[in-house]
Amino acid sequence: QVQLAESGGGLVQTGGSLTLSCAASGSTFSNYAMGWFRQAPGKEHEFVAAINWTGDRTYVYLNSLKGRFTISRDNAKSTVFLHMNSLKPEDTARYYCNADPYGSLLAGGEGDYWGQGTQVTVSS
DSSP: OOEEEEEOOEEEETTOOEEEEEEEESSOGGGOEEEEEEEOTTSOOEEEEEEOSSSSOEEEOOGGGTTTEEEEEEGGGTEEEEEEOSOOGGGOEEEEEEEESSSGGGGTOOOSEEOOOEEEEEEO
């Protein structure tokens, strides 16, 4: 069973950039499609991005994030990244990493494995 640990969140000004990392352990990382979700207080859980097992297919699901957020992975380091640019106050949320061995993430679903999340706060 895979364990996930996010890092890289913090406070950033509008227009700034952050890269979140999610380190996996306990299982073979390349067996999992990976994704990022976010949730802001009082708002619904949102699917941010997903990447397939080999990293050659990526998806950013929210139109508001296309062109600003990208997802990548390094299977040798068992890590998935979320690169966030041109950050806006509405990007403020807790960001969660998700792992899925079956590929549901690639069709807009969710995997069974979650990290604890990392907080991103964008100041105006």
